[in-house]
Amino acid sequence: MSILEDYDPEVYKTIRHEEQRLHDNIELIASENYASKAVLKALGSVLNNKYAEGYPHKRYYGGCEAMDEIEELATKRARELFKADHANVQPHSGAQANMSAFFALCKPGDKIMGMSLAQGGHLTHGSPVNFSGQLYNFIPYSVNRDSEQLDYDEIERIAKANKPKVILAGATAYSRIIDFQRFAKIAESVGAMLMVDMAHIAGIVAAGLHPSPVPHAAVVTSTTHKTLRGPRSGFILCKSNYASAIDKAVFPGIQGGPLMHAIAARAVAYGEAMKPDFIDYQSKVLKNAVTLADSLQKEGLRIVSGGTDNHMMLVDLTKSGVTGDAAEKALDKVGITTNKNAIPFDPQPPTITSGIRLGTPAVTSRGFGSQEMKQIATLIVRVLTNVGDSKIYDEVKQQVCDITGRFPVPGITRYNNQQPLL
Numbered sequence: 466m467s468i469l470e471d472y473d474p475e476v477y478k479t480i481r482h483e484e485q486r487l488h489d490n491i492e493l494i495a496s497e498n499y500a501s502k503a504v505l506k507a508l509g510s511v512l513n514n515k516y517a518e519g520y521p522h523k524r525y526y527g528g529c530e531a532m533d534e535i536e537e538l539a540t541k542r543a544r545e546l547f548k549a550d551h552a553n554v555q556p557h558s559g560a561q562a563n564m565s566a567f568f569a570l571c572k573p574g575d576k577i578m579g580m581s582l583a584q585g586g587h588l589t590h591g592s593p594v595n596f597s598g599q600l601y602n603f604i605p606y607s608v609n610r611d612s613e614q615l616d617y618d619e620i621e622r623i624a625k626a627n628k629p630k631v632i633l634a635g636a637t638a639y640s641r642i643i644d645f646q647r648f649a650k651i652a653e654s655v656g657a658m659l660m661v662d663m664a665h666i667a668g669i670v671a672a673g674l675h676p677s678p679v680p681h682a683a684v685v686t687s688t689t690h691k692t693l694r695g696p697r698s699g700f701i702l703c704k705s706n707y708a709s710a711i712d713k714a715v716f717p718g719i720q721g722g723p724l725m726h727a728i729a730a731r732a733v734a735y736g737e738a739m740k741p742d743f744i745d746y747q748s749k750v751l752k753n754a755v756t757l758a759d760s761l762q763k764e765g766l767r768i769v770s771g772g773t774d775n776h777m778m779l780v781d782l783t784k785s786g787v788t789g790d791a792a793e794k795a796l797d798k799v800g801i802t803t804n805k806n807a808i809p810f811d812p813q814p815p816t817i818t819s820g821i822r823l824g825t826p827a828v829t830s831r832g833f834g835s836q837e838m839k840q841i842a843t844l845i846v847r848v849l850t851n852v853g854d855s856k857i858y859d860e861v862k863q864q865v866c867d868i869t870g871r872f873p874v875p876g877i878t879r880y881n882n883q884q885p886l887l
């Protein structure tokens with residue numbers, strides 16, 4: 466960083482600004498995490514400089530020897546980590562991974578069943594403003610209105626009535642175990658292919674603490690930067706009979722040159738996820754999520770579906786009279802970072818919402834435990850019951866600083882004169 470400081474102080478300043486935010490704030494966005502120093506090192510490496518269109522030993526550019534080595538290492542680690550027949554580590558992001566999977570499995574106009582964005586799905590699971598909703602005939606399914614959990618009988622009924630080509634499982638705002646085996650049975654019963662987007666839970670799956678979709682799905686897509694704690698990127702796992710279609714869909718189908726520095730960083734992240742302490746980390750993520758959800762409930766907030774089995778929870782703010790948007794903004798003021806999120810059957814528009822989504826991957830990477838979860842719940846409620854009260858905000862901000870000051874941020878050496886955790 467000191468080279469950048471001299472060379473381009475303006476850019477350096479913004480990076481320092483973000484380091485300061487990462488250090489000072491409590492990061493509760495469920496899809497974020499702190500990549501290790503090793504992951505960041507690979508991302509910032511000279512592999513950035515190389516064009517390597519194609520696949521190992523079948524490139525459209527010379528000089529790709531090291532590129533072949535790193536891509537083979539990353540795909541081997543991804544296959545081993547998730548016990549998959551085939552891995553493609555080139556998608557630039559989760560959205561690109563999903564686009565590639567749709568291209569491989571369907572033709573424009575085909576029917577795909579997916580969880581709607583408003584119910585906890587993802588933009589690329591058929592939202593009308595996204596390519597997925599525009600190119601394919603998406604049939605949405607939702608959670609049950611009473612249990613706020615996936616209703617597999619209802620999903621089966623919709624599948625039988627519509628006979629989709631693909632059934633897509635996976636979510637960005639769903640806090641319960643997803644029964645991939647049941648999804649596979651439903652898909653099989655209507656002659657559909659099962660695709661799973663496991664982006665949020667990939668790290669928990671890798672640690673063996675959430676059932677894996679890999680044995681059940683034709684194709685599994687993911688990102689690497691959420692619970693998996695790697696670089697921002699995507700990847701695809703599939704059964705061997707889909708390997709060729711998936712590879713062709715990624716390149717030349719929708720992408721050009723792979724981002725080789727990001728592929729190297731994925732390899733580092735997969736390697737980290739293979740270490741025994743990764744299982745310990747993921748079990749702490751889950752334990753912290755339960756403690757945070759329980760503590761918020763004790764403080765009077767309603768958790769959608771009554772709790773969590775994974776790294777996240779949705780908090781229903783309806784009774785408090787504070788919208789998700791107002792809550793996100795108020796919590797931002799005290800250094801608690803969250804995102805507004807629709808709750809199931811939310812009457813508010815997506816820009817306002819009635820809820821916030823909270824997750825524990827980042828704070829657990831930092832070393833927070835049960836005590837901090839309970840404290841955070843109290844601080845959140847203190848803010849939400851005193852929205853607009855700057856005296857309370859100052860008091861809570863001080864307590865946030867007291868907590869964050871005790872925990873160095875992985876990947877950043879600057880603080881506390883000590884080596885980072887990772």
Ligand code: DSN
Nearest residue numbers: 495496559587637638
């Ligand atoms: N936007 C991501 C999330 O926050 O869940 C999913 O891509």
